[in-house]
Amino acid sequence: MNTREARKEKTVQCILDTAAQVFAETGYEGARMDNIADRAGVNKAMIYYHIGNKEALYTRVLHDVLGDTAVRMAENINRADTPTDKIHAYVQSIGRTVEIHPHLPRIMMREFASGGLHLPEVVVKDLASIIGLVRDVIQEGCSRGEFTDVDPLILHLMVMGGIGYFKTSGPFRRKYSALMEGLSDRTGEAGVVDLIGEIERIVLSALTNC
Amino acid sequence: MNTREARKEKTVQCILDTAAQVFAETGYEGARMDNIADRAGVNKAMIYYHIGNKEALYTRVLHDVLGDTAVRMAENINRADTPTDKIHAYVQSIGRTVEIHPHLPRIMMREFASGGLHLPEVVVKDLASIIGLVRDVIQEGCSRGEFTDVDPLILHLMVMGGIGYFKTSGPFRRKYSALMEGLSDRTGEAGVVDLIGEIERIVLSALTNC
Amino acid sequence: MNTREARKEKTVQCILDTAAQVFAETGYEGARMDNIADRAGVNKAMIYYHIGNKEALYTRVLHDVLGDTAVRMAENINRADTPTDKIHAYVQSIGRTVEIHPHLPRIMMREFASGGLHLPEVVVKDLASIIGLVRDVIQEGCSRGEFTDVDPLILHLMVMGGIGYFKTSGPFRRKYSALMEGLSDRTGEAGVVDLIGEIERIVLSALTNC
Amino acid sequence: MNTREARKEKTVQCILDTAAQVFAETGYEGARMDNIADRAGVNKAMIYYHIGNKEALYTRVLHDVLGDTAVRMAENINRADTPTDKIHAYVQSIGRTVEIHPHLPRIMMREFASGGLHLPEVVVKDLASIIGLVRDVIQEGCSRGEFTDVDPLILHLMVMGGIGYFKTSGPFRRKYSALMEGLSDRTGEAGVVDLIGEIERIVLSALTNC
DNA sequence: CATGAATGAGTCTTCATTCAT
DNA sequence: AATGAATGAAGACTCATTCAT
Numbered sequence: 001m002n003t004r005e006a007r008k009e010k011t012v013q014c015i016l017d018t019a020a021q022v023f024a025e026t027g028y029e030g031a032r033m034d035n036i037a038d039r040a041g042v043n044k045a046m047i048y049y050h051i052g053n054k055e056a057l058y059t060r061v062l063h064d065v066l067g068d069t070a071v072r073m074a075e076n077i078n079r080a081d082t083p084t085d086k087i088h089a090y091v092q093s094i095g096r097t098v099e100i101h102p103h104l105p106r107i108m109m110r111e112f113a114s115g116g117l118h119l120p121e122v123v124v125k126d127l128a129s130i131i132g133l134v135r136d137v138i139q140e141g142c143s144r145g146e147f148t149d150v151d152p153l154i155l156h157l158m159v160m161g162g163i164g165y166f167k168t169s170g171p172f173r174r175k176y177s178a179l180m181e182g183l184s185d186r187t188g189e190a191g192v193v194d195l196i197g198e199i200e201r202i203v204l205s206a207l208t209n210c
Numbered sequence: 211m212n213t214r215e216a217r218k219e220k221t222v223q224c225i226l227d228t229a230a231q232v233f234a235e236t237g238y239e240g241a242r243m244d245n246i247a248d249r250a251g252v253n254k255a256m257i258y259y260h261i262g263n264k265e266a267l268y269t270r271v272l273h274d275v276l277g278d279t280a281v282r283m284a285e286n287i288n289r290a291d292t293p294t295d296k297i298h299a300y301v302q303s304i305g306r307t308v309e310i311h312p313h314l315p316r317i318m319m320r321e322f323a324s325g326g327l328h329l330p331e332v333v334v335k336d337l338a339s340i341i342g343l344v345r346d347v348i349q350e351g352c353s354r355g356e357f358t359d360v361d362p363l364i365l366h367l368m369v370m371g372g373i374g375y376f377k378t379s380g381p382f383r384r385k386y387s388a389l390m391e392g393l394s395d396r397t398g399e400a401g402v403v404d405l406i407g408e409i410e411r412i413v414l415s416a417l418t419n420c
Numbered sequence: 421m422n423t424r425e426a427r428k429e430k431t432v433q434c435i436l437d438t439a440a441q442v443f444a445e446t447g448y449e450g451a452r453m454d455n456i457a458d459r460a461g462v463n464k465a466m467i468y469y470h471i472g473n474k475e476a477l478y479t480r481v482l483h484d485v486l487g488d489t490a491v492r493m494a495e496n497i498n499r500a501d502t503p504t505d506k507i508h509a510y511v512q513s514i515g516r517t518v519e520i521h522p523h524l525p526r527i528m529m530r531e532f533a534s535g536g537l538h539l540p541e542v543v544v545k546d547l548a549s550i551i552g553l554v555r556d557v558i559q560e561g562c563s564r565g566e567f568t569d570v571d572p573l574i575l576h577l578m579v580m581g582g583i584g585y586f587k588t589s590g591p592f593r594r595k596y597s598a599l600m601e602g603l604s605d606r607t608g609e610a611g612v613v614d615l616i617g618e619i620e621r622i623v624l625s626a627l628t629n630c
Numbered sequence: 631m632n633t634r635e636a637r638k639e640k641t642v643q644c645i646l647d648t649a650a651q652v653f654a655e656t657g658y659e660g661a662r663m664d665n666i667a668d669r670a671g672v673n674k675a676m677i678y679y680h681i682g683n684k685e686a687l688y689t690r691v692l693h694d695v696l697g698d699t700a701v702r703m704a705e706n707i708n709r710a711d712t713p714t715d716k717i718h719a720y721v722q723s724i725g726r727t728v729e730i731h732p733h734l735p736r737i738m739m740r741e742f743a744s745g746g747l748h749l750p751e752v753v754v755k756d757l758a759s760i761i762g763l764v765r766d767v768i769q770e771g772c773s774r775g776e777f778t779d780v781d782p783l784i785l786h787l788m789v790m791g792g793i794g795y796f797k798t799s800g801p802f803r804r805k806y807s808a809l810m811e812g813l814s815d816r817t818g819e820a821g822v823v824d825l826i827g828e829i830e831r832i833v834l835s836a837l838t839n840c
Numbered sequence: 841c842a843t844g845a846a847t848g849a850g851t852c853t854t855c856a857t858t859c860a861t
Numbered sequence: 862a863a864t865g866a867a868t869g870a871a872g873a874c875t876c877a878t879t880c881a882t
Contacts, residue, residue, distance in 0.1 A: 008841090025324060029240035033877060043843050045879080050841095054877065109323040113316045113374070114235060115381030128389040135390070153383055154376075161375040164323070165367045171325030173363060179338040180345070214861085214865070221866090243852060253868050258853065260866090424844070424882085431845090445744060450659035453873060463847050468874065470845090529743040533736045533794070534655060535801030548809040555810065573803060574796075581795040584743070585787045591745030593783055599758040600765065638862090663856060673864050675858080680862095684856065 012050050015040045020061045024103035027110050028058055028118055059120040065104055066126035069097045070133070077133055083141035087204055090134060091159065095196035098163055105164035112157065131156050138207070147207040155203065162199055222260050225250045230271045234313035237320050238268055238328045269330040275314055276336035279307045280343070287343055293351035297414055300344060301369065305406035308373055315374035322367065341366050348417070357417045365413065372409050432470050435460045440481045444523035447530050448478055448538045479540040485524055486546035489517045490553070497553055503561035507624055510554060511579065515616035518583055525584035532577065551576050558627065567627040575623065582619055642680050645670045650691045654733035657740050658688055658748055689750040695734055696756035699727045700763070707763055713771035717834055720764060721789065725826035728793055735794035742787065761786050768837070777837040785833065792829055 018040035022031045033054060037044035051057050076089035098105055111119055119127075134152040141147030228250035232241045243264060247254035261267050286299035308315055321329050329337075344362040351357030438460035442451045453474060457464040471477050496509035518525055531539055539547075554572040561567030648670035652661045663684060667674035681687050706719035728735055741749050749757075764782040771777030 004841095026327065027237050027239055027320065027324065029237055030324075030327075032875090043841095044877095045844090046842065048878070106323045109319055110237065112378045112382070113319040113323070114237070115378055116385055117235070124385065124389070128386055131386065132390055153379060153386065157375045157379050157382075158372075161371050162368075165371040166364075168322045168325060169363060169367050172322070172367075175326055175334065176338055176341065176363065179335070180342055218866080242850095244850095253866095254852090255854080255869085256867065264852070428845085445747070447657050447659055447740065447744070449657055452871095454871095463845095464873090465848085465875080466846065474873070526743045530657065530740055532798045532802070533739040533743070534657065534660075535798060536805055537656065537660075544805060545809070548806055551806065552810055573799060573806060577795045577799055577802075578792075581791050582788075585791040586784075588742045588745055589783060589787050592742070592787075595746055595754065596758055596761065596783060599755070600762055634862095662854090673862095674856095675865090676863065678857070 008050070011042060011046070015042060015047055015051060015057075016061055016064060019057050020065075020101065020103040020107070023058060023061060024106035028054075055118075055120070058118070059122060062104075062107065062123045063120070063126060065097060065101050066123055066130070069093060070126050070129045072096075073130060073133055077137065083137055083144060083146050084204065086137045086140070087207065088200060090137065091196060091200040091203060094159060094163070095199075098167070102167070105160065105167050108160055109164040109168070112161070141207060150207055155206070159199055159203065162202075163195065166195055218260070221252060221256070225252060225257055225261060225267075226271055226274065229267050230311065230313040230317065233268060233271060234316035238264075243267075265328075265330065268328060269332060272314075272317065272333045273330070273336060275307060275311050276333055276340070279303060280336050280339045282306075283340060283343055287347060293347055293354060293356050294414065296347040296350075297417065298410060300347065301406060301410040301413060304369060304373070305409075308377070312377065315370065315377050318370055319374040319378070322371070351417060360417055365416070369409055369413065372412075373405065376405055428470070431462060431466070435462060435467055435471060435477075436481055436484065439477050440521065440523040440527065443478060443481060444526035448474075453477075475538075475540065478538060479542060482524075482527065482543045483540070483546060485517060485521050486543055486550070489513060490546050490549045492516075493550060493553055497557065503557055503564060503566050504624060506557045506560070507627065508620060510557065511616060511620040511623060514579060514583070515619075518587070522587070525580065525587050528580055529584040529588070532581070561627060570627055575626070579619055579623065582622075583615065586615055638680070641672060641676070645672060645677055645681060645687075646691055646694060649687050650695075650731065650733040650737070653688060653691060654736035658684075685748075685750070688748070689752060692734075692737065692753040693750070693756060695727060695731050696753055696760070699723060700756050700759040702726075703760060703763055707767060713767055713774060713776050714834065716767045716770070717837065718830060720767065721826060721830040721833060724789060724793070725829075728797070732797070735790065735797050738790055739794040739798070742791070771837060780837055785836070789829055789833065792832075793825065796825055 015036070019031070019036050022036050022039065026032075031054070033044055033047060036057075037047055040047075047057060051060055073090060073093035076093055077086045080086045080089045111117075116124065131152050134156055138147055138150055138152055138155075142149050225246070229241070229246050232246050232249065236242075241264070243254055243257060246267075247257055250257075257267060261270055283300060283303035286303055287296045290296045290299045321327070326334065341362050344366055348357055348360055348362055348365075352359055435456070439451070439456050442456050442459065446452075451474070453464055453467060456477075457467055460467075467477060471480055493510060493513035496513055497506045500506045500509045531537070536544065551572050554576055558567055558570055558572055558575075562569055645666070649661070649666050652666050652669065656662075661684070663674055663677060666687075667677055670677075677687060681690055703720060703723035706723055707716045710716045710719045741747075746754065761782050764786055768777055768780055768782055768785075772779055
């Protein structure tokens, strides 16, 4: 039933989703509270009432997703036996997250670009926890002699970066296809699943050398 | 001697360099004209006098570099004989640009993230011209049977993305090394030359398949 | 009671009245949004919230009055039978407008001086509609053999100009009475009603020739 | 010969003429020193060097013309015998001035509109001296029993106003002729001479009653 | 809870004026 | 005299945030 709690939850989710989209489109500095409120169909003051100021909103958008991702990823990695399976669990966890939250990669791209300038403490910890999981998997793989030593931060940046650039190339393709021949639209929202598989293969080949 | 022309040129270059840095740090929306002027050591009105408004400044910052890069790249590719040598010329041209203009990759990352939200027409054309060069090299390689067909936009995004993520990982590493063990600072400004070589190898292996 | 609608309406009217005064005193270019806000007793941002930017404000100030004037004038002219009565309706409509909106003539004087530099499209249409009414009355009078042919634009300029110069002579008189003897204050706000009557007589004598 | 003095004189005149034009077009507040300098073909700093700041420039533009007009008008009135001839001298002096300085009426219109807000002291005195001449002529005519008593300020405003509105109706006519039928271009620069004659007749008939 | 209104601290941009050469 | 460059004080407009109802 539609309890008061449920309706509030729905409103908050709607705000967060819209905010994610706006932050992805225009960045933290470019995002306008007015715009977020309008597109979410709520009064601007409601954002402040339910969530807080711009910084708190940004934090919620990232922490809700990344915190959850870190927890699930830890569970999935724990459930896996071999280092290879654990890498599978890692990449698939990322894949699931970006499937549910398609605006995340663009937000993270900007954060990378600014060197994490206004990443809030909690989100830094979320990311650190994810990178820590990767580090542990690599270390286990190395000590078992199955992996070569690879920097976990670089690896994670590559994974996120690959997804980010892939997912953001769409608008560019549209922009450039008018200017150039030979640029058919090979990418699309549908291709993300395969993208994840491809990335997993690349990551594993990088870890097992060749 | 210090002719008037020369001093003007110096001032303009100083403004452009500072602007590039600020745009890289905080993005177009986050950049403050006041801040740029202060850090460049000039009066704010001088930016408007010598260059123009924020948009014109952003355009100059990107077009001065990318227009020149496109021209040089075309020359270098023309001078090369085989498709493989041309890809070498392409990657090295990029490498030279980001070496001289270390803030460019971060600016481009943000543009990718926003789907080219602030990219001015001229700069879009500069990019199109670069991607066109890549496309032509790939086509020649394909028709000679040396390359497999690869999307030139994706290829270029990968190259720029790889450099961008690599160059921006430094601040992250510093941020995270405090939180985590096993994250020594493996990247650095010095590593760019090798980075370019590594990227060239990856690009060629992607084009020649395996 | 003081409903929200009513209070908003009051605020908007206060802003518009103050703006009319400031525009009349210093012209479009000389008017300061800060000044208008201060004198209206509202926060500057409220002008933008309720009305819009300087141009929109100027447009509202003129269109609210002239649009209404054009409509009422058309009604009054329609209600009148003879061309002479219609001219009466025309002049009295003008008179009523400048009585209620005493700052309008000065604003229009400046517009005439600049050739309508800042006149927005809507206001040009309002004026055209008024001049159109005058033209039709003159044409009817001519075809009835009661009027001689007179240029409607010139006629309207004369009417507006006469009122404008008359109403603005007050400050001048005050300025000059100190410098000169024999310049008693013969004009005053009270004299406007008679002014309108005088103007009507002049206009009619010009139209009936002699 | 082109002495240094002569060249300077030419430059100053050019600046003053251009300034008059710009002040007429956009008003004191709307006039831009940059614009005046550009259109006069001189460096902006030269205006400050030769004439002074914006206010000084405005003063020069008006005082050079009105001071001279007042002097000549006094001479011409003195030379005339009857009050009627003196009125002729007055109106013709005005006519000669606006013929040589076609931008003056628009500038004066704005001054009237603002109640002489930023008319400098000297120019106020020039105007006062002109109105004083008119007053004296009227008084003489009255004491001779030839004129009825008419307010000299109002009379002068009417003369200047008539010329002003007539001369500024051109741009309006062009603006409105597109919107309306029956608005042929009856006014023109060429018509000024006749305008002056017409005004003289009106003034005299007002003074001699009827 | 929800909403329109209010606010003050910015942010970009312009412009009259002055300086150095 | 003449010019390009420099400057500081506004001015228009925006925006995150809060208030009153």
